[in-house]
Amino acid sequence: MIITKPRIALDVLKERVTVAARSPLQDRPAAVAGVLADFVSDPQLLAGLDCPCCPDRYIRHLLHADPEGGFAMVALVWRPGQMSPIHAHHTWCALGVHRGTLTESFYARDETAPEPVTTATCLRRAGDISHGPADPNLIHRLANLGSADALSIHVYGVPYDKFGSDVNLVYAA
Numbered sequence: 001m002i003i004t005k006p007r008i009a010l011d012v013l014k015e016r017v018t019v020a021a022r023s024p025l026q027d028r029p030a031a032v033a034g035v036l037a038d039f040v041s042d043p044q045l046l047a048g049l050d051c052p053c054c055p056d057r058y059i060r061h062l063l064h065a066d067p068e069g070g071f072a073m074v075a076l077v078w079r080p081g082q083m084s085p086i087h088a089h090h091t092w093c094a095l096g097v098h099r100g101t102l103t104e105s106f107y108a109r110d111e112t113a114p115e116p117v118t119t120a121t122c123l124r125r126a127g128d129i130s131h132g133p134a135d136p137n138l139i140h141r142l143a144n145l146g147s148a149d150a151l152s153i154h155v156y157g158v159p160y161d162k163f164g165s166d167v168n169l170v171y172a173a
């Protein structure tokens, strides 16, 4: 008799994200975010994985690197008060909130101001998603303004070893 291990949700998520990340470029961010929406609020999704926070800054943990180098999926862990810089992306991106609540603010460039100005703010709660194409004018910041840790899952369209240079276009710290 062949006994097969039950497939855990994270494995299925990786498979479905891989399919979505091979869709036509203009459809890719929404397709990947749609997959995240189906999984990200499952409280058991990261069971058994250690994703500690960092006292100094938000921190990322690699969940999956596409063997073909088309994308990587990471968990970002945010302590209260931690936030990203104000940035756009050199690549497409998709995210979903696994636990906690993040505040996503959007910005527009203003040549008369020292840094981009806020145009909208949205609460992203567990199960919520967001996504966007590579666009220097799609400027945002994620922040944990709540009182509990938050964890979000992000997919970017570059290999993990290029995250330091090829993901964020930073406008302001």
Ligand SMILES: [Fe+2]
Binding pocket: 087, 088, 089, 093, 140
């Ligand atoms: Fe971002």
